Structure formats: structure tokens, C-alpha cells
Amino acid sequence: MKAVSKPRPGLFHLVSLGCPKNRVDSERILAVMTGAGFEFVEDSAAADVVIVNTCAFIEPAVEESIDAILDTKAENPDAILVVAGCLPLRYQENLAEPLPEVDLFVGPETISDLPRLIGNTTRGRRSRRGGLAATVRTARDRILTTPGYAYLKIAEGCSRRCGYCTIPSIRGPLRSVLPEILEDEARCLADAGSREIVLVAQDLTAYGRDWSEKNALLSLLDRLHRVDGIQWIRLMYVHPAGIPAGLANLINESDRVLPYLDIPFQHVSDAVLRAMRRPNTGARIRRLVDRLRKEIRGLVLRTTFMVGFPGEGDREFEELREFVATYDIERVGVFTYSTEEGTPACKLGDPIPRKVKDARADELRLIHGRFAHKRSLDRIGTLQQCLVEGVSGETDLLLQGRTWDQAPEVDGVLYITAGNAVAGEIRTVKITDASQHDLFGELVEPGGEDSQR
Numbered sequence: 168m169k170a171v172s173k174p175r176p177g178l179f180h181l182v183s184l185g186c187p188k189n190r191v192d193s194e195r196i197l198a199v200m201t202g203a204g205f206e207f208v209e210d211s212a213a214a215d216v217v218i219v220n221t222c223a224f225i226e227p228a229v230e231e232s233i234d235a236i237l238d239t240k241a242e243n244p245d246a247i248l249v250v251a252g253c254l255p256l257r258y259q260e261n262l263a264e265p266l267p268e269v270d271l272f273v274g275p276e277t278i279s280d281l282p283r284l285i286g287n288t289t290r291g292r293r294s295r296r297g298g299l300a301a302t303v304r305t306a307r308d309r310i311l312t313t314p315g316y317a318y319l320k321i322a323e324g325c326s327r328r329c330g331y332c333t334i335p336s337i338r339g340p341l342r343s344v345l346p347e348i349l350e351d352e353a354r355c356l357a358d359a360g361s362r363e364i365v366l367v368a369q370d371l372t373a374y375g376r377d378w379s380e381k382n383a384l385l386s387l388l389d390r391l392h393r394v395d396g397i398q399w400i401r402l403m404y405v406h407p408a409g410i411p412a413g414l415a416n417l418i419n420e421s422d423r424v425l426p427y428l429d430i431p432f433q434h435v436s437d438a439v440l441r442a443m444r445r446p447n448t449g450a451r452i453r454r455l456v457d458r459l460r461k462e463i464r465g466l467v468l469r470t471t472f473m474v475g476f477p478g479e480g481d482r483e484f485e486e487l488r489e490f491v492a493t494y495d496i497e498r499v500g501v502f503t504y505s506t507e508e509g510t511p512a513c514k515l516g517d518p519i520p521r522k523v524k525d526a527r528a529d530e531l532r533l534i535h536g537r538f539a540h541k542r543s544l545d546r547i548g549t550l551q552q553c554l555v556e557g558v559s560g561e562t563d564l565l566l567q568g569r570t571w572d573q574a575p576e577v578d579g580v581l582y583i584t585a586g587n588a589v590a591g592e593i594r595t596v597k598i599t600d601a602s603q604h605d606l607f608g609e610l611v612e613p614g615g616e617d618s619q620r
Contacts, residue, residue: 177215179205180246182235185222187318187367187403187576189252192275193220194309196251201310203282211239216247216285221254224333226505229254233266240268247288249273249281257337275323275338279308314556315591316363316399316575317356321349321387325369326377327406329433330444330512331476331504334369341370341377350390357396360591363554364391365401365575372409385413392423398593399554401574403429407455408446415462427572428459429469429498435490436483439476444511449486456494467572469498472531475524476504477515484527492534497542498578499535501528536603543601550597550611553581557590570596570606579604586610 179200183193196218201207211217217239221232232254240248247270255262255272262272271288273281311317324339325332353364368374375383391400400423407430418424434440435449459466472487479487491499503524506517551570559567559582566583573579581596584607588594596608 177205178208178213179216179218180208180211180214182211182217182219182239183312184220184232184235185224185228185252187365188320188369189220189222190312191309191318191320191367192252192278194312195278196220196281197310197312198308199278199281205282211246212243214243214246216249217243218249218251218281221250221252223253223257223337225507229257236266236269247271247285249285251275251278251281253337257333311356311359311361313361313575315361315554316365316556317359317361318367319349319353319356319364319391320344320367321371322368322374326373327370328444328511330442330515331473331507331510333507333510336509338369341373343374343377343383346383346387346390349387350394353391353394353397357394362397362591362593363399363401364397365403367403369404370406370409371402371404372406372411382411382413385411385417388417388421388424392421398423399571400424401427403574405430407432407452410455410459415459418463425571426463426465427467427469427574428463429574430455431471433471433473434476434479434483434487436479436486439479439483439487442478442512442515443473443476449490453490453494456496467497469500469574469578470496471500471502473502473504474527474531475519477512477518479519488531488534491531495538496535497539497572498574499531499539500577501531501535503528540601540603543603543606546598546606547601548598550595551606551608553583553594553596553608555583555588555590555592555594556580568594568596573606579606581606581608584609586612 181193181196183190197207205216208214219232219235219239222228223232236248236250248268249271250266250269251273252275256274262269271284273284277284322341322343324341325334326341328335356364371384374387388400391397405428418426432452433443433445435452437448440447440449456468459468472491474484474487506513553568553570555566555568557567559565566588568581568583569575569578570581573581582605583596584599586609588610595611597611598606598608600607
């Protein structure tokens, strides 16, 4: 009797939008789909299944996600179209009617069940997203998409209630991942070639609070510090109100935890911070910066500021402007406020005109840009550690990487103009030129000269 072969599951394409936390989910989708026998293709028009992993944190992200969904369907109308990520979580069952093009909506908690859900999906029968029930994460459920580094998502959701933020309603309350699972995942990331792990969550400093463990972040860092192969550990999204007292000593004593902290201040005006429901004051933020500078050797800070929040008058903006002009934060991101449905701040309206918001954002970027450019120029001639990421996206004549104080995707890059290296290597580079955010340098042969950091 002739054996009947099972049909191939088919070809799939993935569009990944949003933040590094969403990228981790996309890497899980890649692993789950290929593990079920699907084959990834670069061309969405050739796919049997197209998955759009969406962002819905702010209105522009929602618009980008919807545009990606519609464009994808126009390119390949016959494919099964799956929408994953934050958009289904934020709008839940309200998406089916305005987006009839979509065959399947799934949330992050149902990624592991995605192949079965796709198999059950036919025209005329639509599946819905799963709930926010806790899931068991394994360390081998990702296909990495980043060269030489990887994001390690240590928690999901957030239990803070900042007035402008949609994350608690989209992703739910804080759910920390068990430290032993994270340690195992970090080992697998190292085995896969990652030399840097970037810790991400909505609020790193809240890690472990859902099981009432004090200093859980420090304990986790101690575990990760012992993982062979990991050379850099970077902390992103550190809430200014929850930094543990022992973090400075841990960074100073470690040769792996980088003296780089991403701390989103959002503003420094007391009135604006209160309206935002942020548990800080301008004075506390200034004291925090002064203390961290004193306690952590060679500290590099990154922060974000929001302009145009309701109640930010000329006086409040001038206070923020003065802070940016005098405190010399190494990395600064600026974005304008947008009213988000369902947040407490939505009740405040959006009284500040768009042109005023844009002008304020441009002014802060200009002020910080002058400092950032001078800092980059001052590094010419210095030796720095860098992570080589491979051939440059700008030209195949250069290698590209990042110095230790350049976080991936947000802080500029290093263009390597001389020398040979393999992606994933951490090497010494001599800085030869600089622009405002990007650096240029030549690799130093091993044993040649000692680098900074």
C-alpha cells in the first residue's frame, strides 16, 4: 500500500513592528512556525501565511500597524493573514469588523499555539486571540534576528499607572519571568553566539515585585554575570523611582554589567510629573543623576523626555530645557505627547497645538545634539571596546558595530573602516572620526593597545 505523505505546512512571512520586547515575541514566532514545519520566506507575496506582529503603544504605532496589515493584504490577497502583538490586545474583539481582511488575531500568550490556530483557520471562520493567562517560557523557543547580541525580556506587563501609558491595559500587570528560566535562556543565547544581552521589560526595577522579592534584579544580574560567553549585560528601561541601592556597587565590581543605564525621566517639572502620575519630582531626578554620576565609574545615561503634555506651559518647558542644557545626559530621546484612548490623561484633552509640541521637541534635540556632537568629537583618538555586528547596512565595503556605550537600534553605530573581524566578536577599536551620533574607527589587533571601559 502506497504511503500517503502529509502536505507541507507551507511558506510564511513575518513583519515585525515596535519595540525590542516585541522583537523577542517575533523571534518566538519564527521558532514556533519553523518548528512546526513552515518555511520562512523574505518575499511576502510568495507566502501562504503572512504574520504581522503589531505595536499599539501610541496612535502613530497603531496607524503604522494598520497600514502594514492593509499593505500586506494588497500584496498577497490569497495568503492567510495573521495579526499578532499589541493591536489585538489593545482593541480585542473590536478589530474583526474594521479589519475583515484578517483571518486570525493572536496575542503574545498564544504564540506557542500559533501553528494549530493557523491550521484551524479557513475562510469564513475566524479565530480570536487568547487571553493573558501565564505561559511557561523555555530557553530554546527563539530564532535570533540580531547579530552578536540578543534581548532578554525579563518581565511582561506593568503594574505602574502612569497617566499617559497604555501598556497596563494592553499587556496586563507585571509578570516576572523566573530567574532560573532567564539564566537558562541566557546560556542558550550565549551558545547561539550572543555576546551581549540587553535586559528589557516595561520596568526593569519592578522585576520580582509580583512575588514580593526584594532586590530581585540584583540577584538576577548575579546569576547572569556567571553565564559563560556573555561579555556585556546592558540595562534598558530602568524606572527612576525604583533603582536598587546595590546596583552601583554591582556595576563597579562587574566586568560584564555595563555602566550604561536607560532611565526614562519623561519630564523634570513637578507640575507636569504630577499630571503624568509619575512618582518623582524634578529635585529627586536631579539628585538621582548627581548620585549615580558620583557612584558609578564612567557612567553613560540615556533618557527620554515627553513634550506637550497637558499643563506644560512655557515655564514648565523652560525648566525642562534648562535641565537638558546643563545636565549633559549622554543619550536623549524626545517625543511629543499624543492623547491615547483609555488612559487617565485622555481626560485632560490635548490643548497644546501640534506646532508648539514639534517646536519644543526640535529645540531639545538641537540643544542635546550640540553636546552629543562635541562628545563624539572628543572621542577621536581614543580606544574603545566594540561589538562587531557584520557588514554595514550602508555599504558592503565597511563593517559595522557598536561601542559599549551605544545601545542597539537607538544610539547610533560604529563604522569600521579598517581591519577584519567576525560578527559577534568584541574587539578594540581606535576612533578616527565622528558625527553627532555615529563613530568611525579602525580595529586594533588583539594585544595591541588597551581600550577604555
